[in-house]
Amino acid sequence: IEEYKRAANLDQKDPRAHRRLAAIYMGKNDWEEAIKCFRRSLDISATSVDDLYKLGICYAQTGTFLQAEAAFVTSLALQQVSGPSPEDPRREDIIRALAMLLVAEGRYADGAAQFQNVYSLTKDSPRGPNDNYLLKQAQLLADRKDASARELISAFEAIPEANRENSRHMLVQTLMKVGKPALALKEMEPVDSDRIDKDPRWLLFQPRAARLHGDFDQARNLIEEALKKVGSSDARQALAADMLIEKARILSGAHQYKDAEESAKAALEKVDKMPASYVVLGQVKLEEGDPLSAIDFAKKSLEQNPYLTDAYLLMGDAYFKKGNAKEALDNYKKAAEIYPGLIDTHKALLRAYKALALNDEYKKEEQQVTSMEKTQ
Secondary structure (H helix, E strand, C coil): CCCHHHHHHHHCCCHHHHHHHHHHHHCCCCCHHHHEEEEEHHCEEECCHHHHHHHHHHHHCHHHHHHHHHHHHHHHCCCCHCCCCCCCCCCCHHHHHHHHHHHHHHCCHHHHHHHHHHHHHCCCCCCCHHHHHHHHHHHHHHHHCHHHHHHHHHHHHHCCCCHHHHHHHHHHHHHHHCHHHHHHHHCCCCCCCCHHCCCCCHHHHHHHHHHHCCCHHHHHHHHHHHHHCCCCCHHHHHHHHHHHHHHHHHHHHHCCHHHHHHHHHHHHHHCCCCHHHHHHHHHHHCCCCCCHHHHHHHHHHHHCCCHHHHHHHHHHHHHHCCCCCCHHHHHHHHHHHHCCCCCCHHHHHHHHEEEECCCCHHHHHHHHHHHHHHHH
16 A cells, blocks of 8 residues: 555646556455545546546545446446447446446436346346346345246256355345245255354344334344344444344334334444444334424435435424425326335325325226235
């Protein structure tokens, strides 16, 4: 690092030292320093597709979604204009990174569209089955249909066996996220205790399944055991934060709001960029009859991820509780625009349309909810 810093100072018109510094920082997971180095390199060589692509990766790792998206989109545009060079990443790699970012933001339909573009480029290559699996994952997240869940499992079984076990965690996580805990636990059965000991991320799924089934006592016991096994090492701070958010959801579901609030705040102490923590805190305040605080927490969550559907639903519920159905409707519409496949958004729209006596809209939305209930 010191030698590359000296090199950068000796020739301030040469971006190579900054790029090599950035590579070292990426290897150390020091994303903030890597971002600084890539930005310095781009100050010298503004049209570097590779620098922009890697800058986007670094921004994505820090949860800085808008900057990450801008970097990926700009790198694609530059490559389109100038044509690919030997130093550039492959076009499908950039599109894949953009698609993964969109899924991480919660823009599942947009992510699926980008994965479709990637798969059209790789379907006849060895990477094809893996990209098809990513495509099916995004499609399930987008529409939450039972048929899409079956397609995802089929796509998972079609990827090379060497990659399958590394992808199983994502499969289980996705099935859990779309509210299909029984399927998720079935796909978790091949994971033995030794593997769970080595990779404690698996410990999240049993308590989450118990919560989704409404068994809050069992869920709380399981998450407490999981937190003990994860411990407090620096390397596991993010995982511990995820578990504390899950604990907060469990406690909130059990109407233990004070404990839920403490757990959500503890998650933020470990990782400050956790928009889900603010959503849980807002939901607790709403249950306690404090919609103004709920709105404030929803805004904090949206500052970190402006595409978080749960935050718009929380905001809408808070305004609804305040008696402002029109403002609630505006937020519900934003949630439905981002995540049209989530039935909760459409049920929320129903409440707002009914309160505002928008009968035609209510009837149309009621048909939508009925149709979604049949497929999900």
